[in-house]
Amino acid sequence: MSLSAERIAALRDYVPRERNLTIGGRAVEPAGERWDVYNPATEEVLATVGGATTEQVDEAIRAARAAFGTWSKMSGEERCAAMNSLADLLEERWEELLASIVNEVGTPVSLAEFLQVKMGIGHLRWFAEAAKKDRTVHLGPYDIPVPTESDVDHYPVGVVAAITGYNYPLNLAGFKYGAALAAGCTVVLLPSPRTPLTTLLLGELVRESNLPDGVINVVTGGADIGQYLSSHPGVDKVSFTGSDAVGAKIMAQAATNLNDVVLELGGKSANIVLPGCDVESFAVDMHLRWSRNAGQGCAALARLLVHEDLYDRFLESGAAAFNQMKVGDPWDPATNIGPLIRPDHRDRVNGFITEALEQGGKALLQVDTPLPEKGWYVNPVLLGNLPHSARAVQEEIFGPVAVVLPFKDTDEAIRLANDTAYGLAANVWAPDLAEGRRVAEQLRAGTVWINGGGAMRPDAPFGGSGRSGVGRELGEWGIREFLEPRHIQWAV
Numbered sequence: 001m002s003l004s005a006e007r008i009a010a011l012r013d014y015v016p017r018e019r020n021l022t023i024g025g026r027a028v029e030p031a032g033e034r035w036d037v038y039n040p041a042t043e044e045v046l047a048t049v050g051g052a053t054t055e056q057v058d059e060a061i062r063a064a065r066a067a068f069g070t071w072s073k074m075s076g077e078e079r080c081a082a083m084n085s086l087a088d089l090l091e092e093r094w095e096e097l098l099a100s101i102v103n104e105v106g107t108p109v110s111l112a113e114f115l116q117v118k119m120g121i122g123h124l125r126w127f128a129e130a131a132k133k134d135r136t137v138h139l140g141p142y143d144i145p146v147p148t149e150s151d152v153d154h155y156p157v158g159v160v161a162a163i164t165g166y167n168y169p170l171n172l173a174g175f176k177y178g179a180a181l182a183a184g185c186t187v188v189l190l191p192s193p194r195t196p197l198t199t200l201l202l203g204e205l206v207r208e209s210n211l212p213d214g215v216i217n218v219v220t221g222g223a224d225i226g227q228y229l230s231s232h233p234g235v236d237k238v239s240f241t242g243s244d245a246v247g248a249k250i251m252a253q254a255a256t257n258l259n260d261v262v263l264e265l266g267g268k269s270a271n272i273v274l275p276g277c278d279v280e281s282f283a284v285d286m287h288l289r290w291s292r293n294a295g296q297g298c299a300a301l302a303r304l305l306v307h308e309d310l311y312d313r314f315l316e317s318g319a320a321a322f323n324q325m326k327v328g329d330p331w332d333p334a335t336n337i338g339p340l341i342r343p344d345h346r347d348r349v350n351g352f353i354t355e356a357l358e359q360g361g362k363a364l365l366q367v368d369t370p371l372p373e374k375g376w377y378v379n380p381v382l383l384g385n386l387p388h389s390a391r392a393v394q395e396e397i398f399g400p401v402a403v404v405l406p407f408k409d410t411d412e413a414i415r416l417a418n419d420t421a422y423g424l425a426a427n428v429w430a431p432d433l434a435e436g437r438r439v440a441e442q443l444r445a446g447t448v449w450i451n452g453g454g455a456m457r458p459d460a461p462f463g464g465s466g467r468s469g470v471g472r473e474l475g476e477w478g479i480r481e482f483l484e485p486r487h488i489q490w491a492v
């Protein structure tokens with residue numbers, strides 16, 4: 001982390017000033033319903049924001065449509081330069097973005113600098129470069145029924161509705177508008193009503209950047225505005241990040257216009273510890289990973305499958321990891337577990353723990369230091385002694401709760417890992433890469449890490465199958481979601 005104690009002190013009370021929507025390059029006062037946005041660590045109201053009206057959503061879609069005419073015809077170099085001008089502003093104002101995220105999401109500052117801000121700026125620069133790529137493929141001669149040749153080039157789908165979840169406001173938006181802009185599309189962005197402040201600030205930076213007016217528009221609102229936007233006839237594609245329940249609604253809403261969707265939904269990702277592993281060497285990493293962002297991460301590896309011979313060592317070494325978990329003030333650089341987003345979500349997470357214990361589950365490891373008086377915190381816990389069919393094992397909890405199950409042999413581990421409605425991510429701890437690879441290739445998940453893997457790469461696809469979603473974000477795969485192939489054939 002690069003922030004000094006003085007900078008932290010200066011930033012901890014920061015709340016972005018920006019409350020306006022961004023429509024067609026202008027700041028527009030929201031004329032819809034108003035609501036309070038809370039700091040989940042203090043339970044205090046951070047800001048009151050206004051939502052867009054349906055007329056303002058119409059206006060944003062018209063602005064995106066008008067901008068599409070210009071943006072889609074600009075050269076890759078021109079689009080790259082304009083996108084980089086936004087990345088420059090994000091970099092210049094990174095401390096404000098960080099402070100906004102820490103205060104509205106509750107992510108500890110020690111994690112948020114890289115995970116919530118800097119990684120995403122790097123990804124935007126990758127998309128800017130990718131805007132320059134010529135994707136035309138020459139197919140060569142084809143003689144039936146007459147001699148011809150063909151090219152396949154691509155055209156952008158048009159106006160994209162981008163709707164995001166609350167947990168990574170800047171990155172989730174960036175994965176969508178980065179890919180859409182690289183493809184030549186324009187965007188209407190709707191952040192979660194629980195964490196809209198960072199995206200409103202992003203809108204301000206969009207207005208200051210060299211992006212043509214209307215290329216990125218930012219509106220606010222709740223489920224009603226999300227529904228209006230995703231079923232709007234002026235939208236060509238809907239890209240959504242959030243829960244599987246809302247994802248299913250989005251699919252139905254977009255179907256009104258026969259629109260395609262990209263859905264980035266939840267998960268219950270497996271983390272397999274194969275026989276022969278040096279479990280002590282990765283215990284801390286493993287437990288700090290699923291509890292990161294208080295477990296509010298779609299790819300949290302919270303279903304731990306451990307070979308029975310390693311089970312006791314796994315629990316002993318896990319205790320050391322739990323000792324390193326510090327729950328509390330997100331601005332304390334030593335904190336690694338912050339609060340959950342709202343009290344109803346905290347109660348839901350606690351409900352999973354209570355139910356599991358009532359069903360005979362055991363809290364095998366837990367942090368039991370007193371929780372701060374204010375803030376919607378839950379102490380991390382590792383649950384065990386549950387059947388694989390238990391709700392806590394099968395459903396996404398989205399809190400600092402993991403479950404562990406022993407397995408007898410690697411085939412059983414693979415079967416259990418795939419015994420899920422989701423298919424977002426997995427990790428394999430293996431004694432060597434060849435064995436890790438052998439197991440990875442049998443897992444039904446959009447991303448599989450071996451022995452810990454790394455951070456999300458801008459050039460690799462991210463997304464999942466089953467209830468984890470439809471389509472992919474990031475990389476060339478993410479850009480292709482916003483391009484239509486066009487076959488051009490000519491007689492020779």
Ligand code: NAD
Pocket residue numbers: 163164165166167168172190191192193221222223224225226227228230241242243244246247249250253263264265266267297298299396398424463468469
């Ligand atoms: P959510 O589904 O409750 O809400 C997401 C967004 O949908 C919000 O902006 C909300 O206002 C909007 N919305 C609600 N009803 C709508 C409707 N009918 N039509 C259109 N929009 C509507 O999700 P959340 O609680 O904000 O986020 C947590 C979920 O997101 C978790 O399930 C998590 O796994 C998932 N997630 C997935 C990824 C990924 O890349 N796969 C990344 C982050 C989060």
